[in-house]
Amino acid sequence: MTVTVRFAPSPTGRIHIGNARTALFNWLFALNNKGRFIQRFDDTDISRSTQEFADSILYDLHWLGIFPDVTEYQSRRVEIYDAAVERLKAARVLYACYETPEELDLRRKVRRTRGLPPVYGREALTLTPEQVAEYRSDGRKPHWRFLLPNFTSDPLQPERTEIHWNDLVRGEETVDLASLSDPVLLREDGTYLYTLPSVVDDIEMGVTHVIRGDDHVTNTGVQIALFQALEAVPPVFGHHNLLTTASGEGLSKRTGALSIESLREDGIEPMAVASLAVLVGTSENVATMPDLAELAEHFDPAATSKSAAKFDPDELFVLNRTLIHNMPYSEARDRLIVLGVSGDKAEPFWLAVRGNLDRLADAVQWWRILGEGPEEPPELTGEDRDFLREAFDLLPEEPWNGTVWKDWTGKIREATGRKGKALFMPLRLALTGQPSGPELADLLPLLGREGTLARRP
Numbered sequence: 024m025t026v027t028v029r030f031a032p033s034p035t036g037r038i039h040i041g042n043a044r045t046a047l048f049n050w051l052f053a054l055n056n057k058g059r060f061i062q063r064f065d066d067t068d069i070s071r072s073t074q075e076f077a078d079s080i081l082y083d084l085h086w087l088g089i090f091p092d093v094t095e096y097q098s099r100r101v102e103i104y105d106a107a108v109e110r111l112k113a114a115r116v117l118y119a120c121y122e123t124p125e126e127l128d129l130r131r132k133v134r135r136t137r138g139l140p141p142v143y144g145r146e147a148l149t150l151t152p153e154q155v156a157e158y159r160s161d162g163r164k165p166h167w168r169f170l171l172p173n174f175t176s177d178p179l180q181p182e183r184t185e186i187h188w189n190d191l192v193r194g195e196e197t198v199d200l201a202s203l204s205d206p207v208l209l210r211e212d213g214t215y216l217y218t219l220p221s222v223v224d225d226i227e228m229g230v231t232h233v234i235r236g237d238d239h240v241t242n243t244g245v246q247i248a249l250f251q252a253l254e255a256v257p258p259v260f261g262h263h264n265l266l267t268t269a270s271g272e273g274l275s276k277r278t279g280a281l282s283i284e285s286l287r288e289d290g291i292e293p294m295a296v297a298s299l300a301v302l303v304g305t306s307e308n309v310a311t312m313p314d315l316a317e318l319a320e321h322f323d324p325a326a327t328s329k330s331a332a333k334f335d336p337d338e339l340f341v342l343n344r345t346l347i348h349n350m351p352y353s354e355a356r357d358r359l360i361v362l363g364v365s366g367d368k369a370e371p372f373w374l375a376v377r378g379n380l381d382r383l384a385d386a387v388q389w390w391r392i393l394g395e396g397p398e399e400p401p402e403l404t405g406e407d408r409d410f411l412r413e414a415f416d417l418l419p420e421e422p423w424n425g426t427v428w429k430d431w432t433g434k435i436r437e438a439t440g441r442k443g444k445a446l447f448m449p450l451r452l453a454l455t456g457q458p459s460g461p462e463l464a465d466l467l468p469l470l471g472r473e474g475t476l477a478r479r480p
């Protein structure tokens with residue numbers, strides 16, 4: 024059977040690095056198993072889901088290097104869920120409930136004061152036909168609950184019922200169905216909650232592995248029961264730990280914190296995001312991988328820790344710098360062209376400046392300095408100015424070879440007696456206007472004799 028995974032966000036916001044972790048776990052798992060990747064939008068909540076968010080999620084996935092085999096929208100598949108509802112009703116495992124949220128709240132409180140677990144007590148199963156008729160004539164519409172198989176013959180007497188699975192990430196897992204409320208599958212207004220459409224789609228789309236955050240562990244107990252009620256074999260489940268901020272808070276799509284979009288706008292490279300999103304909170308060392316194929320080689324769901332993984336954005340900047348410092352020109356070329364960095368000098372320029380960049384786009388600043396001169400005229404003392412004039416007069420004639428910087432500064436040292444910082448800092452300031460930056464030995468050939476002399480103070 025072809026390994027088939029899915030990434031199933033609700034399109035209710037931009038995805039963040041934690042969502043990217045789930046998407047990448049699935050993508051890399053598919054990559055390592057020659058599998059298929061389904062992009063599924065869980066958009067049954069039509070009031071909060073938008074096509075714009077769905078499109079932005081696809082854009083972010085492409086940016087990360089994830090290209091789904093198919094894209095599905097749950098909002099277009101309601102008839103399939105309706106058919107499943109009919110099957111569950113026929114099997115008498117879906118029942119109508121008429122309580123209002125306030126009534127449920129009150130019942131939970133009563134149960135708590137009696138020392139009972141605050142789960143739904145299945146009171147709807149005890150309604151008489153007259154009571155149901157009364158609710159209906161009052162205009163109350165039912166919501167529908169799935170009767171969890173946690174009893175022998177009387178649903179009002181639930182018993183400990185363990186659901187077991189061997190989790191791809193967490194190993195042996197157990198959920199006791201008696202500790203849970205029968206989940207509501209359909210709301211009063213006929214719209215679906217997440218649980219049933221997810222299971223129906225996993226069956227219909229041939230999903231073999233469900234890899235998602237560990238906030239879904241309890242859902243899995245319920246969903247396995249639902250797979251069984253629909254006479255399907257449950258897929259393999261894997262629940263990875265969630266990412267939190269450095270201060271331990273969860274990430275939220277709604278707040279936009281650490282969204283993939285904001286990281287992209289900050290100039291973070293996709294492979295810096297992907298490397299950290301996948302390797303943080305695992306037994307692997309966090310390091311930048313050049314591409315997803317290599318990241319896949321370091322990906323092992325079983326190596327993921329069970330506790331939450333703290334995510335430090337500063338680490339992202341460190342990884343980003345490493346990627347840029349090692350990025351070959353062939354990879355940077357097209358993006359540099361877009362930024363106006365092109366021509367014969369573009370490659371030596373890139374190799375000269377990349378080691379000093381935090382972001383690829385920062386190359387533009389150096390391209391401008393080399394092409395047009397320092398942004399601000401450097402502040403020089405009278406003494407340094409005299410020194411520089413003498414130094415520039417010693418600039419070797421062209422053609423230059425690879426040792427021109429060494430030759431020039433050798434001559435300057437000899438003529439002026441200056442050395443070390445006293446020699447190099449005024450030269451750096453005159454040539455670039457900046458107190459630090461790429462090696463002057465690499466910049467000088469890019470300036471050429473004419474460009475260098477144009478900077479003589």
Ligand code: GLU
Pocket residue numbers: 030031032033065217221234235239
């Ligand atoms: N829409 C659900 C979520 O974003 C999907 C969970 C799942 O993968 O089943 O949490």
